[in-house]
Amino acid sequence: MDADKQYIPGLDMRRMRLAHAYVPFQHYSEHYRPEQALMRGTLFPELWMPYRPGYRGYY
Amino acid sequence: MWEYKKFLQYPTNVRRKDPDLASLIVTQFGGPDGELAASLRYLSQMYTMPIPEGKATLNSIGTEELAHFEIVGTIVYKLVEGVPADVLEETRFAPHYAQWGRANFPADAFGNPFTAAYFASHEDPIASITEDLAAEQKARAVYEYLLDLTDDPAIIDTLSFLRQREVVHFQRFGEVLDLLYDYEDNEGNC
Numbered sequence: 644m645d646a647d648k649q650y651i652p653g654l655d656m657r658r659m660r661l662a663h664a665y666v667p668f669q670h671y672s673e674h675y676r677p678e679q680a681l682m683r684g685t686l687f688p689e690l691w692m693p694y695r696p697g698y699r700g701y702y
Numbered sequence: 703m704w705e706y707k708k709f710l711q712y713p714t715n716v717r718r719k720d721p722d723l724a725s726l727i728v729t730q731f732g733g734p735d736g737e738l739a740a741s742l743r744y745l746s747q748m749y750t751m752p753i754p755e756g757k758a759t760l761n762s763i764g765t766e767e768l769a770h771f772e773i774v775g776t777i778v779y780k781l782v783e784g785v786p787a788d789v790l791e792e793t794r795f796a797p798h799y800a801q802w803g804r805a806n807f808p809a810d811a812f813g814n815p816f817t818a819a820y821f822a823s824h825e826d827p828i829a830s831i832t833e834d835l836a837a838e839q840k841a842r843a844v845y846e847y848l849l850d851l852t853d854d855p856a857i858i859d860t861l862s863f864l865r866q867r868e869v870v871h872f873q874r875f876g877e878v879l880d881l882l883y884d885y886e887d888n889e890g891n892c
Contacts, residue, residue: 663883664832666876684712684866692869693862694846 704765711769712863715856716780721795723852724781725811728798730774730848730864732808732816735840737774737864741767743821743837747830753885756827756878760834763871770864775806777860827882834875842868 659665673688680686730736744764751757782795782804790799797813808816821837824830845865849858 664835664876664879666835666873666879668877668880669873681712682863684863685870687870690870690873691866694849694865696846696850 704768710773710776711766712773712860714773714776714780714860716777716854716860717856718781718854719783719785720781720852720854720857721785721790721793723854723857724778725794725798726851727774727781727848727857727861728778728806728809729811730841730844731771731778731806733810733814733844734820735837735844736808736810736816737767737771737841738808738816739818739820740837740841741765741771742818743823744834746821746823747834750825751827751830752889753827753878753881755881756831759874759878763874766867766871770867773860773864777857779804779806828879828886831875831879831882835872835879838868838872838875841865842872 669687669689674680674686675683675688675691677686683691685691732738741764744760744767748757748760748764751760782790785804787799790796790804798807798809801807801813810816822830822833824833842865845861845868849861849865852858852861
């Protein structure tokens with residue numbers, strides 16, 4: 644999953660300009676089961692970025 | 703118009719009373735990076751947004767932030783509900799109790815009342831969406847500060863959900879920004 648998070652589909656470097664902010668478009672791929680998505684706060688594994696305070700984390 | 707559902711978007715199973723924590727978490731109720739400011743920011747910016755995807759995103763996220771305002775309000779109240787005044791007196795919540803009792807009041811962690819000056823609503827859509835990206839990052843950061851300040855699993859659970867929503871919203875606003883670049887290129891407004 645971590646490897647997937649490094650992949651940024653939809654970001655075309657050739658059309659990027661100076662002094663513009665960019666976030667790559669998300670492309671629909673896999674999704675969590677609805678009950679899991681509701682508990683995590685996202686349907687999408689690639690957007691699941693939990694906080695891990697000093698690695699003593701809750702997760 | 704809005705449709706109201708009589709349940710929270712995410713459950714809050716807060717049982718442990720903690721008036722000190724209530725007086726800190728309240729900043730996400732009525733503070734500068736809180737849910738009320740987020741909701742009113744997006745719902746105010748919506749009208750001049752030139753592309754339908756931008757309007758829809760502002761409307762949807764602005765609506766969801768109201769649901770988060772309700773969740774944070776529920777947490778804050780559950781942390782002080784039923785706590786006697788002589789116990790509250792010994793906590794950081796005492797000044798709040800002196801002014802408002804146990805009622806929720808949109809204020810920051812210092813007690814400063816909510817103000818619309820916390821946010822901007824610009825006709826320039828790039829300016830507004832860039833503000834919204836910053837707003838989502840600031841809200842995420844505040845949730846992390848708050849997560850550092852509690853060890854109550856019930857609080858951690860709900861704050862973590864709210865924090866994750868900020869991450870998702872950032873992604874959606876970023877996509878709107880890209881659509882706005884296309885729009886301005888095509889309209890020759892750039």
